[in-house]
Structure formats: C-alpha cells, structure tokens
Amino acid sequence: MNGIRTIYHIARADLLERIRQYSFLVTLGITMLVAYIFVPPADAGFVTLYFDKYRGIYNSAWVGGAVALSTTLFLSLFGFYLVKNSILRDERTRVGQIIASTSVKKFHYLLGKALSNFAVLSIIVFFILIVALIMQVVRGEVMQVELWQLLSPFVFMALPVMAVVAALAVLFETRPVLQGGLGNVLYFFLYIIIGTSSSFSAFGTEIITSDMMNEVVSIHPDFTGSYSIGILVLEQPLELFEWQGVEWTAAIMQQRALYFILAFLVIMGATLLFRGFKEDSIKVKKESGSSQQVVRDPAVADLIDNDKGESFQSIQVADLTPVKVRKSFLALVFAEWRLMMSGASMVWFGITSILIILCILLPASSASQGMIGPIAWIWPLMLWSGIGSREARHQTYDLVASTPRFVIRQLSAVWVSAVMLTCLTGSGMAIRFILEVNVEALAYWVAGVILIPSLALASGVLTKTNRTFEVLYMIIWYLGPFNKMPFLNFMGEVRTTEDSWVAGVGLNAWSMSFIYILIGIGALLLAYMSRKRWQAL
Numbered sequence: 001m002n003g004i005r006t007i008y009h010i011a012r013a014d015l016l017e018r019i020r021q022y023s024f025l026v027t028l029g030i031t032m033l034v035a036y037i038f039v040p041p042a043d044a045g046f047v048t049l050y051f052d053k054y055r056g057i058y059n060s061a062w063v064g065g066a067v068a069l070s071t072t073l074f075l076s077l078f079g080f081y082l083v084k085n086s087i088l089r090d091e092r093t094r095v096g097q098i099i100a101s102t103s104v105k106k107f108h109y110l111l112g113k114a115l116s117n118f119a120v121l122s123i124i125v126f127f128i129l130i131v132a133l134i135m136q137v138v139r140g141e142v143m144q145v146e147l148w149q150l151l152s153p154f155v156f157m158a159l160p161v162m163a164v165v166a167a168l169a170v171l172f173e174t175r176p177v178l179q180g181g182l183g184n185v186l187y188f189f190l191y192i193i194i195g196t197s198s199s200f201s202a203f204g205t206e207i208i209t210s211d212m213m214n215e216v217v218s219i220h221p222d223f224t225g226s227y228s229i230g231i232l233v234l235e236q237p238l239e240l241f242e243w244q245g246v247e248w249t250a251a252i253m254q255q256r257a258l259y260f261i262l263a264f265l266v267i268m269g270a271t272l273l274f275r276g277f278k279e280d281s282i283k284v285k286k287e288s289g290s291s292q293q294v295v296r297d298p299a300v301a302d303l304i305d306n307d308k309g310e311s312f313q314s315i316q317v318a319d320l321t322p323v324k325v326r327k328s329f330l331a332l333v334f335a336e337w338r339l340m341m342s343g344a345s346m347v348w349f350g351i352t353s354i355l356i357i358l359c360i361l362l363p364a365s366s367a368s369q370g371m372i373g374p375i376a377w378i379w380p381l382m383l384w385s386g387i388g389s390r391e392a393r394h395q396t397y398d399l400v401a402s403t404p405r406f407v408i409r410q411l412s413a414v415w416v417s418a419v420m421l422t423c424l425t426g427s428g429m430a431i432r433f434i435l436e437v438n439v440e441a442l443a444y445w446v447a448g449v450i451l452i453p454s455l456a457l458a459s460g461v462l463t464k465t466n467r468t469f470e471v472l473y474m475i476i477w478y479l480g481p482f483n484k485m486p487f488l489n490f491m492g493e494v495r496t497t498e499d500s501w502v503a504g505v506g507l508n509a510w511s512m513s514f515i516y517i518l519i520g521i522g523a524l525l526l527a528y529m530s531r532k533r534w535q536a537l
Helices: 002-019 022-038 060-083 086-092 095-100 106-139 147-173 181-195 198-203 206-219 250-273 278-295 298-304 329-343 346-361 367-376 397-401 406-425 427-435 439-463 467-482 509-536
Strands: 046-051 054-056 227-233 239-241
Touching: 002 106, 022 060, 022 106, 046 060, 046 206, 054 060, 060 106, 060 147, 060 181, 060 198, 060 206, 060 227, 060 467, 086 095, 086 106, 086 147, 106 147, 106 250, 147 181, 147 206, 147 250, 181 198, 181 467, 206 227, 206 239, 329 406, 346 367, 346 406, 346 427, 367 427, 367 467, 397 406, 406 427, 406 439, 406 509, 427 439, 439 467, 439 509
Parallel strands: 054 239
Antiparallel strands: 046 054, 046 227
16 A cells, blocks of 8 residues: 555645646647547648548547547657656755655556656546547537547547557656667667558557548559558548448457556556666765865865954955956857757767768769768757757756846857857768759758757757757757658758649748758847846746
8 A cells, every 4th residue: 555655645746847848838738739620620721630532520420530630640759749748857956865865666657757758648648538528519521529539539549549658658657768869869769660660550540540431442542552641631522421430349449458558567667777866866966975075175164264254355456367258159159069069979070080981972963862961960969959958957047147147248159169060070071062063952951950959959950859859859850851752851852843842832942941041040139038038037
C-alpha cells in the first residue's frame, strides 16, 4: 500500500505542476485548433482522411474514427516532446536530490512520472474528443450523436498508444545521453521509420482503416485500396459513403491492452537504466568543495579571516585593479561562437569535413548531392537549438542582462555566430554551386543561411527551451529539403524547370529565396521584440 501511495502522490504532484503552467493552457488551445482542422468543412478543399476518391459521411462513427486516427499520429510525435521533461525538471530544480535522500524506490518514482505523462496526454485526448463531438454537430451532415461510436476509437486506439509514448518519454530521460537533443532526434527518426512502414501498423490504426476499406469495397467494388492520412489537398470532389464504425470485439480489446503491458515493461527497463539522483548529489558536493578551495585562496584569505576585526574601509579604491571594458562586437561574436561550439567534439568536426568534401565533389544535380546537402544542414541541429534559450536554461539571464545594450548586441552576436556555423556546414554546397555557376541554387543557399539561424533564435527566445526548434526544424527539414515538399523546401531545386512547383505557382527561384529571407528576417525581429519585452518585465 505504501508503494501505491508513493506512486499516486508522485504522479499527482507532477500532474498538478504541469496543468498549473500557462504553457499547458497554450498547448490545450493549439490542440483544440488542430482538432478543428481534423474535421474540415465539405468545401474546404482538403481532407484529413480519404480512400481513393471516397470520404465517409460525418456521422459519429466517421468523426470519432478519423479524429482518433489523426490524434494518435499527431500526439505520438508531439506528445512525446511535450511530456519529456519531468525528470530533467527535478534535476534542474534540485528536487531530485531531496528524492535521493528519501526511501522512494526508483521504480515507484518512474512509474509515477509515467502515469503523470499519461494523464497529461489523456487530458489532451479528452479535449480533442469534446471538439470532435462539437464539430459533428457544426458540420451538420448527421445531427444524431452516438456517444459510443464517437468515444470508442479514442479509448481503444488513442489511449493505449499514449501509454507507450508516456513510458518512452520516461525511458529517454533515464539516460543523460538521451535527455537532450540527441534523444529528441533519435525519437523523431524512430517515429518516421515506424510511421512510414507497414501503414502505421505499430500504432494500431489498421483496425479502423481496414474496416473502413472493407465498407468502401462493399459499396464500390472498383475501389483501388489506397488511402491517405494527413492534411491532403483535393484535386476533385469526393464521393461520400456511410461507415458505421468498428465492432470492438474481445480479441481487439485484448490486443489493445497489450500496449499497456508494453508500457509497463518499458518502465521496468527504464528502472534498470536509471541511476537515480545520487550522482548529482556527489557532483554538487564536489563543486561545493572545489568552490570552498577557491574561497580559501591566500590572496583573499586576509579578507575572509579577519580575526582582528579590521575594517574593510582601509582598502582604497586606488589600490584595486582597474577594470577594462571591452566593447568589441567581434569579441562578443567569438565568445558566443565558443559557447555554441562547446558541445562539438573532434568526431563532429570530422564528419562535418566529410560532408563538406562530398558536397564539393558531387555534382549539384546528382541524386547523391540531393541527399548529402540536406544532411549537411541537419547535422548542426543540436548546436543551433541551444541559441536563444541558453540564458534561461543555465539561469544566467540576469548576468547577461547587466551588460550594455544586451538585447541588440548579445542577440546579434548569437545570430551571427549561428550564421557562421550554417555557412561552415553548408560551405561545400556553396563552393559547388559557384563552380557550376548555379546562381539559383546559390540564392536558395543564402536564404537558408539566414532562415535557419533566425528560426533557431526565435524559437529559443520565445519558448526558452531547445526542444521547440529541434522538433520544428526536423519536421520542416524532413518534409521540405529531404522529401522536396513544395513551399517547405527552403533549399530549393537545383534548376527551376517549367514543370516544377515553383513555376507552377507563378514564381521563380529568386522570388522564393526572397520569401524565405523575409521569413527569416521576420523571425529575427520577433526574437528581438520578445527579448525586449522580457527585459521590460
């Protein structure tokens, strides 16, 4: 019983701390907006789920099934990054050291954190369910609401997956190497690999999609068997069919219950990997010991051990060492560069050199260059993501704010150092474009050099965390430069042809580059205004 009480109170305390934050309300607001998009109007020009040329009527079964599908895929990615911070927060606030001094077992602690994560994700799923119910009535295709048909997809499909996501978030926090950017990148690519294989079978969405397809085949024998999930632009109006929902049998429920067992096993594995907070306590003791040694330096011993009670007024200002104020902006840029590159090892520089050489040697129009180029501009992700939020994460904002004109000078220095990093990793592409006299590709390159650091700086200043840019940029990078999605591919095409999407919308490489540059400048100005507002507070 004591173990259950411990787990309950850990989960309850963590949950209350999360839901009392303003950021949680913002998250709920964004989630409800996303849920609204999941049920678009009939004349919206896009859908989130369709089968070849058919879409289900907006009855309770279709709205519940379609929204639950989108919610499962959406929260499996973003929900992980939302809840992956509870153990790290305990470390930074030194609560972990208090926990380490108690008799709380690691398994109880981690299970409580996982339950808190699951509760947060479940609250979000509940609000999406409420919005889905409202949207069925608003869309008005079928006014009769069947609660079980609307509710069951969320209960049997979305919630089990959320349990696994909650457990994985705890697992990634148990190892220091996975707590930061590396863990975020690893989970993103894990999600992409699972999501692009076997039609999302790992999420269990085939239970609903296969039942929908069977219904389409029974009505339209010419159905090709293809379907799509996401924000999908329609080329022609869709035909409607009526789907009555999944019959949730005992076998299906048992299959979905395995996800909760899997989540429990993940927590057990995390318990074996988690070393607790005792190491942090040892580090603090060492740091405090070393700081005491510094204080006992002979140069200041007379000032500290003033046994005779002599007054410090005997120290004359003229005897103090004069302070040299350096106002060189270039020195500040290189200082920010050293801070940013402190996390880069010799292996990092070695791989960067290989990418630069490959970009120089490979023709710009080759398929290999189309892969190496995007990799070169995803490689510095964890270095970019630290800018803008470093002062908040390391609690040095007040120290930095004491410097003259720190908003303009410090942010400008950070941005320039990030631009230098972007130029360094993309220098191979630039050299190749110059050798081939490919001015269009070079224009896109300049736009990328401005856009990436600006987005990183704005994300860090606005959210005070590095995770925002890591997630945002990975999504843009994967859809745009890697998969060549229109409008998101800020690296552009090697040559703009008449049948390219750029020409199709009546633009050219120069206009698109200019648009990306304007977006980057807008993000940079947003960072400046946000930091200035923060200073005023």
